[in-house]
Amino acid sequence: MELIIFTERKKLKALILYWSATGNTEKVAFAIRKGLQTEGADVTLLRVEEAQGIDLYEYDLVFLGAPVHQWQPAEPVVKFIKEKIDCHRGRGDIRIGAPRRPGKKAVVYCTYSGPHTGIDEAIPTCKYMGQFFAHIGIHVVGEWYIIGEFHGKEDRSTLGPLGDIRGRPNAQDLLKAERDTIELVQSLKRGGS
Numbered sequence: 001m002e003l004i005i006f007t008e009r010k011k012l013k014a015l016i017l018y019w020s021a022t023g024n025t026e027k028v029a030f031a032i033r034k035g036l037q038t039e040g041a042d043v044t045l046l047r048v049e050e051a052q053g054i055d056l057y058e059y060d061l062v063f064l065g066a067p068v069h070q071w072q073p074a075e076p077v078v079k080f081i082k083e084k085i086d087c088h089r090g091r092g093d094i095r096i097g098a099p100r101r102p103g104k105k106a107v108v109y110c111t112y113s114g115p116h117t118g119i120d121e122a123i124p125t126c127k128y129m130g131q132f133f134a135h136i137g138i139h140v141v142g143e144w145y146i147i148g149e150f151h152g153k154e155d156r157s158t159l160g161p162l163g164d165i166r167g168r169p170n171a172q173d174l175l176k177a178e179r180d181t182i183e184l185v186q187s188l189k190r191g192g193s
């Protein structure tokens with residue numbers, strides 16, 4: 001009995017938060033969930049609209065995913081972050097020097113089409129989301145950029161600097177997200193950061 005309790009306590013508690021308009025970011029969220037489940041983590045997956053009341057400090061590892069809209073996280077994710085930051089500020093969690101809370105980690109990821117400047121228009125999105133976690137003392141251990149078709153705008157999915165991105169994220173992209181998740185969890189279990 002005691003052994004079971006110990007094992008359960010040791011289980012990594014993971015949270016996947018995301019928003020998605022046309023399904024790309026959601027597909028990646030599901031791939032991340034698959035990777036976490038392979039590693040035996042206790043996983044909660046929520047869209048940001050459902051997650052306002054959640055306490056991020058209750059989780060060992062939090063993923064936050066957004067589509068890039070005008071080189072920023074899509075509006076519902078910005079709204080989530082702004083509301084959360086206000087709440088943490090009110091609780092006194094935001095401190096000068098942003099001290100890290102031991103054992104609390106996050107990965108930010110975005111899906112993007114890069115029709116104008118490629119990955120450069122996605123980088124501000126992950127940086128924005130990463131700063132949110134850093135300000136509340138959660139160490140960002142990954143910034144993942146996944147190419148996604150610009151649904152409904154064929155020129156933006158075929159003529160941009162990334163070439164023909166129709167069908168992305170494809171099976172290979174999703175397998176990569178799943179494997180990257182597995183690798184990350186294994187490295188955290190070994191004590192990596």
Ligand SMILES: Cc1cc2nc3c(=O)[nH]c(=O)nc-3n(C[C@H](O)[C@H](O)[C@H](O)COP(=O)(O)O)c2cc1C
Nearest residue numbers: 020021022023024025067068070071111113114148
């Ligand atoms: C209103 C709107 C604005 C967008 N702006 C950008 C952008 O500035 N840069 C970019 O790389 N992709 C942009 N995209 C493409 C999306 O980021 C991309 O297709 C993403 O994978 C969509 O994710 P989703 O299916 O989860 O909504 C935009 C898409 C929409 C609908």
